[in-house]
Amino acid sequence: MSDSGGTDAEQEARRAERARERIKRGFDRFLLFTDAVVAIAITLLILPVVERATEMGGDDLTISSILRESGSQIAGFLLSFFVIAVMWLRHQEIFRNVESVNRPLVWTNLGWLLTVVFLAYTTALTVHNDTESIAAPIYIANVALNSLMLTLSVAVLSRHPDLLYPGTPRSVLHLRGSIIATGLLVLAVVIVLLVPSINYFAMVLLVLQRPLIRRLVPKEEWEGD
Numbered sequence: 001m002s003d004s005g006g007t008d009a010e011q012e013a014r015r016a017e018r019a020r021e022r023i024k025r026g027f028d029r030f031l032l033f034t035d036a037v038v039a040i041a042i043t044l045l046i047l048p049v050v051e052r053a054t055e056m057g058g059d060d061l062t063i064s065s066i067l068r069e070s071g072s073q074i075a076g077f078l079l080s081f082f083v084i085a086v087m088w089l090r091h092q093e094i095f096r097n098v099e100s101v102n103r104p105l106v107w108t109n110l111g112w113l114l115t116v117v118f119l120a121y122t123t124a125l126t127v128h129n130d131t132e133s134i135a136a137p138i139y140i141a142n143v144a145l146n147s148l149m150l151t152l153s154v155a156v157l158s159r160h161p162d163l164l165y166p167g168t169p170r171s172v173l174h175l176r177g178s179i180i181a182t183g184l185l186v187l188a189v190v191i192v193l194l195v196p197s198i199n200y201f202a203m204v205l206l207v208l209q210r211p212l213i214r215r216l217v218p219k220e221e222w223e224g225d
Contacts, residue, residue, distance in 0.1 A: 027100050030109070037113045038088050044120040045077045045084075048127075076127040079200075080119050087116060087146055094154060097172055099165045105156045112149035118142055126200075133196035137189050140203060144185035151178040177213045184209060 091112065101109075122142040126135045154173045157163055161170055188202035 024100075027098070030101055030106070031095065034091070034109060034113060035088075038084065038116055041116045041120055042081060042084055044117070045080050045123060048124065049073050049077055072127050076123045080123040083143060084116060084119060087112075087150075090150060094150070094157070094173060097164050097168045098157065100163050102156070102160060102163060105153060105160075105163065108149055108153040108156055112146060112153065115142055115146035115149055119146075136192050136196070136199045136202070139200065140185065140192060141189050143203070144182060144189055147178070147182040147185050151175070151182045154178045174213075176216065177209070180212050180216065181206065181209050184212075 098105075119142055122139045126139050154175045157173055158170050158175050161168070164170070184205045185203070188205045191205075192198050192200075192202040
């Protein structure tokens with residue numbers, strides 16, 4: 001027996017429990033910070049549209065004229081809102097299996113967040129310079145970088161299964177599926193650079209993701225999706 005704090009085994013169990021609590025608090029902050037940044041990024045997208053709406057009443061602007069003039073801004077907001085929603089859902093799908101983080105995972109996640117926030121800038125570029133051939137490649141490259149950062153996060157988790165909940169198979173991370181999605185987006189950037197008239201429709205390549213996964217990835221890694 002040791003001191004009044006209990007047996008050595010009991011003290012070790014308490015220390016282990018406190019360590020688990022610290023890890024959980026750190027991971028909770030990690031997720032809260034991630035979700036907060038995504039929410040801010042979506043808010044940034046709508047600000048130009050709101051700013052334009054507040055100009056109603058000046059220069060004989062009416063609601064109908066503002067809606068007509070803001071059509072490209074609204075379309076850009078809706079497109080990027082959908083893109084960020086898909087990004088966040090994929091992030092959630094991966095990190096629901098994660099119990100703790102290490103430094104490489106934190107940095108890849110920060111890289112992912114950078115591409116999410118930067119989407120507000122590339123959206124503004126495409127809205128105000130949609131006639132320039134470089135606008136679409138920049139936007140799609142932003143989305144491709146986001147996919148790459150998430151793929152790197154999945155790669156980190158695949159190499160460190162101790163970060164996952166006990167008993168979680170690494171196959172649920174769909175590493176090969178992430179690599180395929182990133183590859184398709186990179187291909188979309190190349191295509192739109194070579195054939196600018198295709199524009200943002202190059203991202204339609206993503207519909208090939210699931211057929212390619214079913215052909216190239218072992219069945220046990222995708223069945224049940």
